[in-house]
Amino acid sequence: MRKSLRFRIGFPLLVLAIILPMLFPFVWMLLSAFKTQVDIISWPPKFFFSPTLLNFRKVISEQNFMLYLKNSSIVAFCAVAFSLALGLPAAYSIARFQQKKLSVLILIARLMPGISFLMPWYIIFSRLGLMDSYIALILSHMLIALPVVVWVMSAYFESIPREMEESAMVDGATLQRAFMTIIIPLSVPGVVTATTLSFIFSWNNFMFSQVLSMQKTRTLPIAVYNFMSYAEVDWGGVMAAAVAIMAPAIILTMVFQKYVVKGLTMGAVKG
Amino acid sequence: MIKSGFFERNLRYIFPLPALIFVLLLMVFPVGYTLFISFTDWTLTSGRPLKVVGLESYLTVLKEPRFLDALGRTFAFTFGAVVAESILGTTIALVLNREFRGKNALKFILLLPLVATPVAIGIVWNLFYDPTIGFLNYVLSVLGLPQSGWVTASATVLPSLVIVDIWQWTPMIALIVLAGLAGLSTEPYESAKVDGASSVQTLVHITLPLLAPTILTAIILRAIDALKTYDIIYAMTQGGPGYASETLNILAYKFSFEYFNLGQASAILVFLFFVVLLFSLGVMQLRKRFEQ
Numbered sequence: 212m213r214k215s216l217r218f219r220i221g222f223p224l225l226v227l228a229i230i231l232p233m234l235f236p237f238v239w240m241l242l243s244a245f246k247t248q249v250d251i252i253s254w255p256p257k258f259f260f261s262p263t264l265l266n267f268r269k270v271i272s273e274q275n276f277m278l279y280l281k282n283s284s285i286v287a288f289c290a291v292a293f294s295l296a297l298g299l300p301a302a303y304s305i306a307r308f309q310q311k312k313l314s315v316l317i318l319i320a321r322l323m324p325g326i327s328f329l330m331p332w333y334i335i336f337s338r339l340g341l342m343d344s345y346i347a348l349i350l351s352h353m354l355i356a357l358p359v360v361v362w363v364m365s366a367y368f369e370s371i372p373r374e375m376e377e378s379a380m381v382d383g384a385t386l387q388r389a390f391m392t393i394i395i396p397l398s399v400p401g402v403v404t405a406t407t408l409s410f411i412f413s414w415n416n417f418m419f420s421q422v423l424s425m426q427k428t429r430t431l432p433i434a435v436y437n438f439m440s441y442a443e444v445d446w447g448g449v450m451a452a453a454v455a456i457m458a459p460a461i462i463l464t465m466v467f468q469k470y471v472v473k474g475l476t477m478g479a480v481k482g
Numbered sequence: 483m484i485k486s487g488f489f490e491r492n493l494r495y496i497f498p499l500p501a502l503i504f505v506l507l508l509m510v511f512p513v514g515y516t517l518f519i520s521f522t523d524w525t526l527t528s529g530r531p532l533k534v535v536g537l538e539s540y541l542t543v544l545k546e547p548r549f550l551d552a553l554g555r556t557f558a559f560t561f562g563a564v565v566a567e568s569i570l571g572t573t574i575a576l577v578l579n580r581e582f583r584g585k586n587a588l589k590f591i592l593l594l595p596l597v598a599t600p601v602a603i604g605i606v607w608n609l610f611y612d613p614t615i616g617f618l619n620y621v622l623s624v625l626g627l628p629q630s631g632w633v634t635a636s637a638t639v640l641p642s643l644v645i646v647d648i649w650q651w652t653p654m655i656a657l658i659v660l661a662g663l664a665g666l667s668t669e670p671y672e673s674a675k676v677d678g679a680s681s682v683q684t685l686v687h688i689t690l691p692l693l694a695p696t697i698l699t700a701i702i703l704r705a706i707d708a709l710k711t712y713d714i715i716y717a718m719t720q721g722g723p724g725y726a727s728e729t730l731n732i733l734a735y736k737f738s739f740e741y742f743n744l745g746q747a748s749a750i751l752v753f754l755f756f757v758v759l760l761f762s763l764g765v766m767q768l769r770k771r772f773e774q
Contacts, residue, residue, distance in 0.1 A: 304493075
């Protein structure tokens with residue numbers, strides 16, 4: 212294909228016009244994370260400065276960062292694992308037995324504002340003495356992860372021909388055995404998509420943890436937010452914390468880029 | 483078939499059962515509970531037992547100026563953000579819809595705002611917007627323009643939050659439309675070429691109509707989330723200054739967890755749910771018409 216000179220110059224410029232505004236906030240966050248408070252509040256803003264690791268040290272040592280990291284990891288891992296355990300068979304039965312009611316219920320959950328679950332949970336979990344417990348947090352985060360698993364996986368299972376498990380069952384395998392040994396291994400790409408997306412959404416969740424967690428189980432987004440609400444904002448420290456909290460989600464996205472794109476766009480394109 | 487026990491025969495009910503129980507206990511029951519509370523005068527602060535008061539909470543909320551303001555703001559925020567995101571996102575997708583080196587890297591950059599923690603994004607933008615040390619006021623001063631209070635001034639706070647939402651979610655529309663473009667059949671384009679259609683004509687008469695269902699679905703998904711935006715707004719302004727950026731979701735949060743006025747908070751949530759529901763149904767109707 213021949214390309215005109217105007218295209219060869221114009222196109223890269225257009226791409227640059229898309230990239231720069233997308234990327235700049237991240238660049239600014241990274242730069243600020245390595246600045247001293249003096250460099251951050253200097254006017255005009257500095258692009259060149261001598262970098263410091265002080266902010267990161269401060270975040271790790273002063274802010275109980277390791278505890279929050281542990282809490283965020285426990286909650287996200289468990290919420291995703293349990294959601295897969297509940298969601299995979301459910302998605303399979305939606306795909307194979309046309310159980311539309313469950314998928315409609317989950318769709319409605321997608322429409323509801325999170326607080327309409329959160330307020331009753333707050334009352335119930337307080338009565339049960341489960342405030343500030345991992346159980347309450349994991350259950351609430353499953354509400355984020357389970358719809359993702361069911362949504363992604365029911366579409367994926369539908370794309371697998373029925374002959375796969377039928378031939379296994381002719382050979383004498385039970386359906387649940389065919390599901391475990393034939394269908395699940397065939398569905399690894401879908402499971403990767405569902406796992407990555409639901410992990411990221413749980414990791415990033417702010418609202419549920421804000422209400423249901425306190426000192427003991429506080430997760431990273433709350434910690435980062437609290438970091439900000441001091442009288443005088445320690446911008447360098449906050450930016451270092453922001454970098455640290457975003458890093459896992461961004462690394463996951465880098466590794467599983469194809470799957471993340473697929474998961475984010477599938478609902479709209481398919482139907 | 484070979485012998486099949488109880489488990490095998492009822493697999494279609496057993497498989498979805500755990501998920502169903504979870505959904506009933508943690509989704510359906512709480513929503514029903516919220517609906518019930520909305521018909522009571524329950525507050526956690528007064529200590530008296532709750533009384534069923536029918537529609538009183540709804541009427542009180544409807545007369546509350548903060549509610550009406552928040553309702554208008556929620557619409558303004560959603561409308562501004564979603565319109566800009568659809569136009570920008572579709573444009574970006576059309577620009578990127580060709581093979582070029584670095585396309586994957588570019589897609590990765592588009593994913594960044596979507597996967598980054600919203601609270602952290604809000605904080606980064608707060609530094610950007612800071613009236614005294616923020617980068618954006620520096621840019622304004624370089625351009626010789628008057629400086630802005632951004633999220634710290636009531637007049638500019640909502641547009642400033644809309645800008646953050648546009649920055650964060652335009653890539654979502656772009657990626658969806660890109661995926662939609664990849665799935666279009668090449669046939670209409672070939673006949674258009676034979677007929678000597680210009681590229682603008684092809685875009686207006688072929689590409690956009692074919693993409694309309696995809697774009698509309700993207701708009702539904704986006705608008706549902708925009709109506710419920712919470713993290714970014716709470717992290718950046720907590721609904722302030724004053725009440726200037728209080729949307730329905732923020733208002734419901736404050737009524738629930740700051741004032742513990744559960745009856746009225748529930749009424750607000752029921753309103754918000756109906757707004758989301760009516761909107762979704764409306765756009766789906768529109769989409770059906772496009773598909774015919």
